[in-house]
Amino acid sequence: MQEIRKQLVCFLEKNVSTFIESWRKKVFISETYLHKEREFNNGLKMYDLVVLRLENSLSEEDVRVLAYKVSIERAEANTNIEDFVHNVNAGRSEIINWVLSSGLPIEKFPNIIEEINTVFDQFTYFAIQKYTEIKEEQLQEKNQFIDQTHKERLKILGQMSSSFVHEFRNPLTSLLGFTKLINNEYPSLKYIDIIEHELHQLNSRVTQFLHVSKKELVSGEKKSNSLQGLFEELISFIYPSIVDGNVSLTNNIEFDIRVFANKDELRQVFLNILLNSIDALQKVKHKRIIDINCKTLDGKAEIIISNNGPIIPKEVSDAIFEPFYTTKDLGTGIGLYVCRNIIEKYNGEISCISDDSLTSFFIKIPI
Template sequence: MDISSQIDSNKAALIEFLDLHKSKFLNEWLKSIIVNGIDVYNERIFVNGGLMYSLIEKAIVGSLSELELQQLAYKIAKERLEADINIGDFVYNVNLGRSILVKHVLQSELPLKNLQVIIEDINNHFDQFCFHAVSQYTNLKNQELEDQKLFISENHKDKLAILGQISSSFVHEFRNPLTAVIGFNKLLRNEYPDLKYIDIIEHELQQLNFRITQFLHTSKAEINLKQNEEFSIKSLFHELQPLIYPSIVDIDVNLTSKIDDDLIISSNKDEIKQVLLNLLINSIDALKEKDKPRNMIIESFCSQKGIFINISNNGPAIAAEFLKTIFEPFFTTKELGTGIGLFVCKKIIEKQGGYITCQSLEELTTFSIHLPNNLVCIKTGS
């Protein structure tokens, strides 16, 4: 008998042996594998094991195509995903089946030198099966996560749109009488400049108007028709001083300002003003939670990368897990916060093509605004 005929004869004898011991193999494997009690496909595990056993028999005689192996791998990967079972358990079970099968092959009493090539072929097919199954499982899992993210994002956008419509309608109704009150307060200030508490009334009205503007910014339907204008960053902070001065004095804040005198930007002044005011108020609120000294640092400069505005305070550090979500709408760590202030800031800055970040350490928390050089950075001295 030539070598080829001998190999075929050995393979035929091995298949006969495997057919005879199939039930023994499957029962031994089933007793040893990891099975989750909540697996909705528990009844298919034994069936899938039998299918894999049959494919390995086909591989031994050389009649197995890679497509057949791949199809079974894809089928089981889908079942593992739907069962929400750890893929590591699946890989363990497959390799356990490989070990038991190789042990049974070695018990066939065929010449070891003839079995070596067959065992290598079995291992190769198990490796291919694991590769296809884990790859498909990973692809399906990633797609599932992307679908979930998309659903959450779309659901979130729908809620924001509804909130925007409600808040926009409410705020417009509320702003009409507020505008009248602000107007009459200015008339009182002009006629009675020394009237007691007039400054406090104006400050509180401006704060209320600022909060209303924040709610307006949550509406996607909001249209801002105001044109960009050139203004000095330093002068803008000067305009904000009367709004924050009472709070700074009240809690004794040491304010340090480092702003280029000749720094001019072209942007929507009211929106940038709103962003800066919100960050200043947040810094003051944080400093209220700290013992003296209470320090706040404002700095702004222009470089080749654009314009940077930093507002820092030495208040309590923001927890690391919160840094990822503080710019999300309705997230707040304040007891009476709305959770829209930083979201609005982010929205305004991104509309200008920039970005806003936060870095918080024990000694200093810094909110940084970056605006692109090609859009807004102009120096009067250049």
């Protein structure tokens, strides 16, 4: 057996140049590949590994070193792994054909072919493992770069919006104050309640921008809030929008559940979702319904605000809480982002589930 191995090694060493030339004709190498000559040198080194295996002097580390070298070159050249696998298998077939055509009684020693296959299998495994590792690292670096770029853009946009909104809020505060004075002096004056309502809506949008810019946060005190009472106030506040939108709203919070938080922040969250629901319902012609429910579970209050408006596709419902994502023609994409920040600030959760019959927002807050 040992003598057969020696003869086979001698045969392969004498025919190495013929092997390389024959293998050249079968490989796939892109015209843009930067390491064409290295590819053929690597093929020659692979040939040497087979010879070392036949001489019983090949270690697994020898295979790993060459495999890693080839993978790094492939990754640097940004070439696909499919061509590499094809070229390796072409080399495997070529060597086995040369061994079988050597004239030596190889058929009596099938384990020689098995050993050659083992060398190629190990090499392929190590090479693909390393190539995958390199590509994953490159992808992670790209994602980190994208994330950092996104954060910088958000920061600049936040600074711009903060400056603009602060300038905008001064006259808005004056308008709100004078509207209240007019309402006190002339309570029967037509349309003043509508003007006041719209100014409050505008003020709410301003507050949202200030949240996103992180230049101003609601600084009111945290206290125990009745969810039942809070929703009764909100429904009264948005009643004109409910009537105008021809919406039937049901408040099913029948018992007192209390959460410890800033009331203005909670108000902003629920108001945003309710107004979004009213807007969404304008797209349907059937009876428009909003249901508000609440239950306690595992020490948390779970508020569920549902509407029977159009279905929100899964890819959209997964993204609606991201900053500046909007499906509205004139939307800002910050309302639900602010809602998520407020709820998470209180160690809560917010999510959306939508199907053909209902779209529901689930808000969980510790009681």
